[in-house]
Amino acid sequence: NAGVTQTPKFRVLKTGQSMTLLCAQDMNHEYMYWYRQDPGMGLRLIHYSVGEGTTAKGEVPDGYNVSRLKKQNFLLGLESAAPSQTSVYFCASSYTRDTINQETQYFGPGTRLLVL
Amino acid sequence: SQQGEEDPQALSIQEGENATMNCSYKTSINNLQWYRQNSGRGLVHLILIRSNEREKHSGRLRVTLDTSKKSSSLLITASRAADTASYFCATDPNSGYSTLTFGKGTMLLVSP
Numbered sequence: 001n002a003g004v005t006q007t008p009k010f011r012v013l014k015t016g017q018s019m020t021l022l023c024a025q026d027m028n029h030e031y032m033y034w035y036r037q038d039p040g041m042g043l044r045l046i047h048y049s050v051g052e053g054t055t056a057k058g059e060v061p062d063g064y065n066v067s068r069l070k071k072q073n074f075l076l077g078l079e080s081a082a083p084s085q086t087s088v089y090f091c092a093s094s095y096t097r098d099t100i101n102q103e104t105q106y107f108g109p110g111t112r113l114l115v116l
Numbered sequence: 117s118q119q120g121e122e123d124p125q126a127l128s129i130q131e132g133e134n135a136t137m138n139c140s141y142k143t144s145i146n147n148l149q150w151y152r153q154n155s156g157r158g159l160v161h162l163i164l165i166r167s168n169e170r171e172k173h174s175g176r177l178r179v180t181l182d183t184s185k186k187s188s189s190l191l192i193t194a195s196r197a198a199d200t201a202s203y204f205c206a207t208d209p210n211s212g213y214s215t216l217t218f219g220k221g222t223m224l225l226v227s228p
Contacts, residue, residue: 004158031214042120042204042218043159058215090158094214103147103214105206107158 001026004108006091012114013081021076021111023091031095032074033058033105034066036087043090049074081115088112120148120205120219128225135192137222139205140185146208148181149216150190153202162190162203195226 007022023032031050035043035058045058049068063085065077074093078085092105123138139148147166151159165172165181165188172179178191192199202223206216 033215035218040220042220045215045217048215059217092159103208103216104149104161104164105159105214105216107151107160109158110156 003027004091004093004106006089006108006111008111009109010112012116013078014116015082017081018077018079019081019113020078021089021091021113023074023076023093023108024072025074025091025093025106026072027093027106028071028096029093029106030071031093032068033092033094034064034074034076035090035092036060036085037090037110038087046076046089078113081113083115086113086115120207120217122203122205122219122222124222125220126223126225128227129195131195131197131226131228133195133226135195135199135224135226137190137203137205137224139188139190139219141188141205141207141217141219142186143207143209145183148179148188149206149208150177150179150188151204151206151218153204153221155201159204192224195224197226197228200224200226 004025033048034046047066052071089111091108094105095102120141149164150162153159176193202221204221206218
């Protein structure tokens with residue numbers, strides 16, 4: 001199993017450009033999450049999804065949109081990138097009905113985004 | 117807002133020594149988890165302790181939870197150079213959807 005994968009690994013954008021980050025998981029997890037991590041900070045939740053076709057706002061949702069059209073994929077979009085969105089973005093997934101520690105989150109390797 | 121706050125921010129020890137990291141949080145929780153992050157990598161789950169548990173062990177890891185003080189500690193015994201990483205506590209604030217709130221982390225350096 002690949003676990004949680006993220007595409008791309010690294011991207012440079014100019015202010016105002018748009019892009020989509022793709023997260024895929026092969027663990028049949030119900031829940032998926034997008035976080036950002038800035039230097040000296042922990043992870044902050046951007047958006048999350050509790051199932052196919054559902055999304056919800058996290059702590060820092062402004063400037064981002066998400067979609068969960070398929071259970072295994074969770075997309076994070078930046079419509080008009082700003083320098084403040086320079087960060088490392090992590091996707092995570094969790095929860096299947098037949099596991100013990102359902103709350104454990106499994107993380108992807110991250111996407112480094114630089115907005116100039 | 118950061119729910120959990122780790123202490124210390126950085127810790128430097130020698131191989132074979134024990135490393136203790138602390139986490140304090142603000143609101144009631146379902147569970148508290150510890151994650152490890154190696155430089156430039158994603159986070160890896162280490163251990164989960166539920167609000168009705170006081171202590172839990174996993175290999176060289178020992179986690180305690182004191183809900184009256186809203187604090188937790190992570191002890192790594194007999195540290196190895198491979199334990200060098202950042203360690204984060206994360207709290208599940210009983211949202212029903214396992215949304216975690218992470219602290220800023222403790223950077224642990226274990227020197228050979």
